[in-house]
Amino acid sequence: xxxxxxxxxxxxxxxxxxxxxxxxxxxxxxxxxxxxxxxxxxxxxxxxxxxxxxxxxxxxxxxxxxxxxxxxxxxxxxxxxxxxxxxxxxxxxxxxxxxxxxxxxxxxxxxxxxxxxxxxxxxxxxxxxxxxxxxxxxxxxxxxxxxxxxxxxxxxxxxxxxxxxxxxxxxxxxxxxxxxxxxxxxxxxxxxxxxxxxxxxx
Numbered sequence: 094x095x096x097x098x099x100x101x102x103x104x105x106x107x108x109x110x111x112x113x114x115x116x117x118x119x120x121x122x123x124x125x126x127x128x129x130x131x132x133x134x135x136x137x138x139x140x141x142x143x144x145x146x147x148x149x150x151x152x153x154x155x156x157x158x159x160x161x162x163x164x165x166x167x168x169x170x171x172x173x174x175x176x177x178x179x180x181x182x183x184x185x186x187x188x189x190x191x192x193x194x195x196x197x198x199x200x201x202x203x204x205x206x207x208x209x210x211x212x213x214x215x216x217x218x219x220x221x222x223x224x225x226x227x228x229x230x231x232x233x234x235x236x237x238x239x240x241x242x243x244x245x246x247x248x249x250x251x252x253x254x255x256x257x258x259x260x261x262x263x264x265x266x267x268x269x270x271x272x273x274x275x276x277x278x279x280x281x282x283x284x285x286x287x288x289x290x291x292x293x294x295x
Contacts, residue, residue, distance in 0.1 A: 097157050098218050103228060116146050133190050141197045144204040151207035158214045167206055174199045 117139075124139035155164055175196070182192045253272065257265040 094157055094218055097154065098215060100228070100231060101215060116143055120146070127193075131189050133193060137190075137193050137197055141193065141200055144197075144200050148200070148204045148207055151204070151211040154211045154214070155207060158211075158218070160210060160214065163206070163210050167203055171199055171203050 120139045120143040121135075123142045124135040124137075127133050127138040128135055152164065178192060178195045178199075182188065253265075253269050256268050260268070
């Protein structure tokens with residue numbers, strides 16, 4: 094907790110602005126692609142991806158602070174609402190625009206809850222250990238982890254991208270759903286790897 098709060102306080106406004114601009118640019122690109130594909134207004138897909146992306150930062154922050162009550166409650170409600178919205182859409186006639194709008198609503202709600210709780214924790218927590226942390230070392234670590242994640246995602250989705258270009262949307266959907274990995278073993282391995290990294294770091 095001390096490390097996260099100390100690093101958060103040392104992040105410059107310029108860097109926050111650059112990050113927000115980067116997320117906004119990707120969200121704008123996503124909105125453009127969705128507008129061309131399903132003719133939905135720019136605002137809905139833009140806000141959806143923007144809030145969805147930032148949610149993971151505050152969720153990770155709450156994990157560090159071990160606020161599992163909020164995390165479990167919010168994610169359980171979000172998952173229930175997510176399934177209920179899809180079920181209702183199938184029962185009452187499928188409308189992608191309506192579904193997109195409702196999903197945006199629950200995504201914004203989850204984002205705002207995480208944001209408020211994370212800011213409350215940050216303001217309330219007083220670091221006991223005020224030692225200096227090298228921003229450059231942290232940045233280098235995150236850069237390498239980010240590169241690793243990008244390569245992992247690219248290697249697992251490049252075939253799906255090629256299939257989506259070569260085949261019809263129906264066949265692409267069948268291939269995409271059929272090639273999904275069951276996540277239990279990777280999740281366990283990831284959790285074990287994270288625990289080992291924490292032990293090595295300490």
